[in-house]
Amino acid sequence: MQSPYPSAALDEARRAIAEKLREIRRDAGLTGREVAARTGWLPSKVSRLQSATTPPSDADIRAWCIACGAEDRIPDLLAANRTADSMYVEWRRVQRSGLRRLQESRIPLYEQTRTFRVYSSSVIPGFVQTYEYAAALLGNIARVHGTPEDVDEAAAARVDRSHIIRDERKRFALLLEESVLRHVVGDPVVMAGQLGYLLSVMALPAVSIGIIPAGRERPMWTLETFTLFDEERVSVELLTAGITVTAPGEFAMYVRAFEEMTALAVYGADARGLISAAIDSLD
Secondary structure (H helix, E strand, O other): OOOOOOOHHHHHHHHHHHHHHHHHHHHOOOOHHHHHHHHOOOHHHHHHHHOOOOOOOHHHHHHHHHHOOOHHHHHHHHHHHHHHHHHEEEHHHHHOOOHHHHHHHOHHHHHHOOEEEEEEOOOOOHHHOOHHHHHHHHHHHHHHHOOOOOHHHHHHHHHHHHHHHHOOOOEEEEEEEHHHHHOOOOOHHHHHHHHHHHHHHOOOOOEEEEEEOOOOOOOOOOOOOEEEEOOOEEEEEOOOEEEEEOOHHHHHHHHHHHHHHHHHOEOHHHHHHHHHHHHHOOO
16 A cells, blocks of 8 residues: 655654554554544544554544553653654745745754765755756756745855855765766756866865766665764655654664765765766766
């Protein structure tokens, strides 16, 4: 059955909560119909909650645990439920006030973070985007999502906040699929300027850039773009939503994925060679 949730991480979190509800019911020796009778719900609601088809409200969790005599499980389940709620933020809602404010809203997180690890399978990471590339990319995002037309201001805000890559107290480890270098954003002139800038920032002491060559045999499939902020959280970018993951187990999975991708990447002269080849292909 197709998941009702927009990402594997959120789907996993919701299913874990549903499994705990099912476990509590079984430990109490109750059937789904008996839980329904004790809570005053329809049996179909019980079925939806324990199959993760419908996410539970806090009131649902309290009622379920009370019906099963498991009031001691309420605090942990409420915490897990609220974490799952916070993982999913619709881009359209966030972007309603404009793309510029969205760029500026991330400044506090960027300033407090010391180590950034970014894997990108789609576009050049925002930390190392030129104004022209950012404007072209954000223009596409505004068109797709129907957000307010403040692309120029948003691009300027994105480039302005990227000054942090020159802060030698921070560290930036960027991993890009080679296909990112070949996907033309804007036009060939914009793309050539962007790739040239990528070559120049490779010399910055705080920045490490690895390129994963196309066609390389690999144990890890291409993933969605994600950013690890220190050892605290990971942000995952989807078409319709941004997912924030803070659960230690899930965070650790992204760390392992980043490490596997790092082992596939080339650096230094080899990476510069792939970038230069992408520039040459624009002629």
